[in-house]
Amino acid sequence: MRTLFSVLLLLALVTPVRARSAEVRKTPRSAPAAAMDALLAGKFRADQPGAVVLAVKEGRTLFRKAYGLASVELGVPVKPDTVFRIASTTKQFTAAAVLELVEEGRVDLKAPLRRYLPELPAGWAAITVEHLLTHTSGLREYSRAPDFRMEEPVTPAGLLARLEGWPLEFEPGTRFAYNNSGYILLGLLVERLSGQPYETFLKEHFLQPLGLTRTAFPTHGELVPGLASPYSSGPRPAPVVSPSPAGGLVSNADDLAAWTLALHGGKVLSPASLQVMTTPFHLKDGQDTRYGLGMRIGELHGQPYIHHSGDNPGYHVQVAALPRSRVAVVVLMNGEEGEVSPEFLAKRLAALAIGQPLTEPTPSVVSVEVLQALVGRYRSGDAVRTIRLRDGHLYSVLGEGPPGLIQPLSPTEFFFPDNSDLHLRFTLEAGRAVAVTRLSDGGSPQVFLREPAESKP
Missing domain, CATH: 2.40.128.50 (Lipocalin)
Structure with a gap:
């Protein structure tokens, strides 16, 4: 059975901030908004965990709506400005922090990680900063350890103690394997080279200059005003994952749309850095990973579709952009009922935003x-x-x-x-x-x- 599992999995895989972000302006209800409303109809029940959906084009809000409950126990509805934990969507903030350090000449993406963090194991000598950013380092995923407890705080020291006894799973740069361990180490890199705590660096370089007042990196157990509660199937309360540079930010839809438009509008990084961030990394054999630096790189109706999800127990997020059309889409969910996918919704919302809806498949006949x-x-x-x-x-x-x-x-x-x-x-x-x-x-x-x-x- 283990051999069968392996075969099946193989077959399946085949600059500092320069200006405050432009204010998102509201616009009257439009044909795209009506189509978006129809797409979302029936997806979220009023008495169950819900969602916030936001679509923005050229600085104007096309669609902004909340569904369901932020607290099932208290019957508190989700509001358009409700805050969610954004899980791995945090990675693009971490990647942007590293790229800002690159612009300042403090780090080289192609350099060995041990140049900056010499205490790391000698067996990691071939791992570069770029390998961590692109999930190609060969490091083991820390959450797969038998004694892993998601509620326990994750520190760089604790991570190193957990990882240093494990050999690399593959030669760096030869495979893509999504990995949170690498992004925790990148958080340590940001702290080491900037001389600031990770959360302070983000606040001073990105959050405050862009006016992202509902985005923060709370400590483990810290109260977050306006935060939706997470729910697993049932619904039942879901455990809260300890925050880290791999997935520790909280935010709301408005902030995430403003961040996305600022980032792709050249207000966060230099054009050269943004190009690096949004270009797919290629493995040593030339294979396209469809992943840049903290970003997944796709295509939609002939133009780049840049996106990333975030998934923690009870929280499911998708933040997507069509940079050429100046479109940003945000889907935030706090439940796990059914097979509703923020990735599915965001892609179709982006297509509707540019007036080119996606065609759904036609079923075949099977006996x-x-x-x-x-x-x-x-x-x-x-x-x-x-x-x-x-x-x-x-x-x-x-x-x-x-x-x-x-x-x-x-x-x-x-x-x-x-x-x-x-x-x-x-x-x-x-x-x-x-x-x-x-x-x-x-x-x-x-x-x-x-x-x-x-x-x-």
């Missing part, structure tokens, strides 16, 4: 006999996905969540009509599914293996 061979219960770690057949259609149930209709693109690949960027690909042996891989646009594949002794779904 009931073929569908029956896919029915079963599949597991990936603690996550269980059950595939059920009802009235000639397949449904996917993740954990105790609601059933979600999936429709065929082929006999072995299916999509969710409410989130067509999310696919389930089945692997067959002797005509029967033995595994199903969850594939999402810009996300990592997740392989679920059929449970050998399963109860009837």
